[in-house]
Amino acid sequence: MQLKFLGTAAxxxxxxxxxxxxxxxxxxxxxxRNIRTRSQSIVDRRLLIDMPADTYMHVLQNNLDFSKVEHVLVTHSHPDHLYPEEFLLRRTDFVHLMDSVPKLYIYGNQAVTEQLKKAMAACDAPDSTLAGVLEPVEVALFTPFRAGEYTVTALACDHMAGLETAHIYLIEKDGKTxxxxxxxxxxxEATWEYLAGRHLDAVSFDCTFVAKDCKRGHMGLPNAVFMKERMLEQGIADRKTCFAVNHFSHNGGMCYEEFAPLAEKHGFTVSYDGLEIEF
Ligand SMILES: [Zn+2]
Ligand SMILES: [Zn+2]
Ligand SMILES: [Zn+2]
Known part of the structure; x- marks a missing residue:
């Protein structure tokens, strides 16, 4: 499996x-590597994660072919992860030379699917151009579902507490996780329980606060290190597991050149826009 980081900022x-x-x-x-756009990644150049306003630039910079993308996982409705209007450009009068425009399945929580449906309803395109091309799918926590060749599970996370049920995603294919x-x-803890007995080949942890400590809502390196150690202790990860940190804010203060050696000491690869990891 390949994970490519397209946008790595908060x-x-x-x-x-x-x-x-x-x-x-x-x-x-x-x-x-200090120039970071809004959060988006893609697995094997076909399973997209999140849809921020920087998506179009990511397609150009990385020579991506979005006609191959039929499944999108959206983590939550914050605007650095979801810009619903971008999806509307899949309307059939804007997409040419495809025999039939396949449905684009967009998975997320209730807030995500509601925002998408609202944007679709407000779109001034003729109904016929959107009919059957976008399919918002609300997914439940801890319930595996198929997204093309991938088995995906939304896990509970600590973000947007009291506002909506944000998701993190477990993505499996061909024995890799x-x-x-x-x-x-x-x-x-509910997520730790779900992960017990599994083996992770790669983990990308939130690191919004860079080298600073932050336990709730987002993380920084000390918290990612703590999570990694617990995974190793529990056998969920081992020395072969690729660990990356990603999703950085300038409020963390430390630029790439200073932070990367610090994170590497703890066995983490620091993401940057365009980084690919294979596992
Ligand atoms: Zn974010
Ligand atoms: Zn967020
Ligand atoms: Zn600043």
């Missing part, structure tokens, strides 16, 4: 659009 992007903090100034000066854990604080 909601504001890094440098943040209106910000003049040192971390944003440094990112603007250095460029390269990826845990995509964005956005979340330290994993909840």
């Amino acid at each position: 909601a504001e992007g890094w440098p943040a659009i209106f910000c003049q903090c040192e971390a944003c100034k440094t990112a603007r000066q250095r460029g390269g 990826l845990l995509y854990a964005h956005d979340t604080g330290e994993l909840l």
Whole structure:
């Protein structure tokens, strides 16, 4: 399985659009891996995770063929993960030279599917152009479902508490398992129980606060290290498991060149826009 990180920032992007903090100034000066767009990833170039407003740029930068994408996992409704209007461009009068435009299945929680349905209802395109091309699917926690060749399970996470049930996703194919854990604080006990007895080949942990400690809502490196150690102790992961940290905010303050060696000491690969990991 291949996981490609397309956008690796939190909601504001890094440098943040209106910000003049040192971390944003440094990112603007250095460029390269310090330029982080909004959160999105793709598995094997065909199973998409999240749909932010930066999606179109990701398609161009990475030479992606979205006509091959038939399944999209949406983690939650924060705008760095869901920009519903982008999906409407799949209307049949904007998509040509495909014999028939296959349905695009979009999986998420109730808030995600409701936002999608609202955007579809408000769209000024003729009904016939959207009929049968978008299928919002509400998925329940801890209940595996098929998304094309993949078996996917939404797991509980610590994010948007009291507002909506955000998801992290367990993605399995051909004996390989990826845990995509964005956005979340330290994993909840119900999720640890579900993971017990499984083996993870790759894990991408939330690291919004970079090297700073944050237990709830998001994480920083100390919390990702703590989660990793627990996975190793419980045998959910082993020394072959690829661990990455991803989803960074300028509020964490530390740019790529300073942070990457620190994270590597703890066995983590630091994501950047365009990074691919194979496992
Ligand atoms: Zn986010
Ligand atoms: Zn800033
Ligand atoms: Zn969020």
